[in-house]
Amino acid sequence: MKFRHLRNEKGISLLEAMVAFIIFSFGLIGLAPMFSLSIESNVIARDNSFASNLIKETIEEYQGVGSLPSLPFEETEDILWTKPTLSGESTSSESASRTNIFSRTISLEDNSTDASIPNGVVQINVNISWLNLYNKQKNLSSTSYLIES
Template identity: 30%
Template structure:
């Protein structure tokens, strides 16, 4: 192969003469270095896979957090319903009052205590102390409970 230089458009262009092939522009012989090679793609896939594996524990933690949040929302509603039931009544039951409800939404147990000044000397006359407690076992078999207490007037 014989190299020669010629002037084209004000630039010097190198040419190679090959036997039987005529003149070949040497710039065409250069490899195209645009794009990604196989090794670069493989390394980026490995880095991406390691990153996604790092996210897996956060996904399970997020699912567990959503379950806890759902349970807390349901329990708050059960507590609110029971307190509003007694706030809306005109006649309170005989004191001391205790009620136990089992199997609410299949997993929740609710206990209600109501006392007045005949049961608790710290409660003024005409005022009732209501305490509601909900117990349940979550999906990880951990016992949980939430309670709410308030005073209502006669």
């Protein structure tokens, strides 16, 4: 009995498919660190956004106030910010890991404390500090000027 060898070279063999899958897997393994890096970057951006919004809120608050406190004025307060939870996520057991404390220092000065500030102008200094993802101190500061009425 003679056996005829089938020579159908159309299509992909199982071995070729496995080799292609292995090469593709190595490519995906190379991308894995990018996912953790993107999550890390989102956390940093979230903290910076929150701090800059606190600065903006503070400056707008003093711009909208009819009368300013007696100058010079300085105040420091801690702001507890709880990260939003996803639906179905436990809130009690993980609450400590989901909170950040931002410290806001506000100082108002006029020309009685700083001669470089013109008469009738109040300098508003706002400094926000917090601990970042790696427990390192981060600061964000802004200075604005307000004309006294």
